[in-house]
Amino acid sequence: EEFSGHIPTKLNGLDEALCGGIPFGVLTELVGPAGIGKTQFCLKMALLASLPVRYGGLNGRVIYIDAESKFSSRRMIEIGASSFPEIFNMQGMAREMAGRIVVLQPTSLSEFTESLQQIKVSLLQHEVKLLIIDSMAALISVEHGQQAPRQQSLGWHISFIKSLAEFSRVPVLVTNQVRSQHRDQAPQYSFQDSSNAGDLERADKYDSRLVAALGINWAHAVTIRLVLEAKSGQRYLKVAKSPLSPPLAFPFIITSSGISL
């Protein structure tokens, strides 16, 4: 079996810009406001990683960290059935595909890291072809009943995720919600670290509250950052950070077959 360095998104312009897709061994972050399509993107990627190789998939398992209980196997199967009817019409295939996605719902960052320690073995055996964290901010949010981790401990978790990606060569796709353009919206992150204030400029247009929540270490740990946003009713996917691509923006839509450019 071919072990390439990317998992193609099947979004043509994007795969070209990223020289093949979401790269193995590094962190790729999807940021955008609520409802823009981050989870829809993740569901499609989970599907693509689990599909048989002859259909352009990686024939692998997927670990889906569902920190906000937003994973929907029904929606994933809907995306699969309308994108790849020939596979999903086969008896038992929808179930088989869904069975390849291991969905975990940790309630804190340390619970998440503990579960990953256990899963490390299968990560290292290359059975797992994609690790999704939807979302990172939710994992550290006080809304999930946990005390906010201190920056030092957060730094440890970030290093752990990054080194896991490096050692296992698994692509890690992480979502994070940012506020929409409306200034009057309530803050989504309820704790801050003022020591980051000086770094906000360097974080480019990165949401200041997200930086406050995750710290500048996180912004730097991410190799590729894709920003999803809406302008005048049109959704756009922007390559905001990439070692290979210049900043690019692609209009996209979401249909029954998922996200497409």
Ligand code: ATP
């Ligand atoms: P959050 O930050 O709240 O998790 P998100 O960025 O993950 O938001 P998604 O759940 O990925 O947002 O996207 C939700 C949007 O996807 C819906 O508002 C809708 O526009 C679109 N969508 C979901 N299912 C379908 C479908 N079956 N057909 C068309 N569009 C759909």
Ligand code: MG
């Ligand atoms: Mg979501």
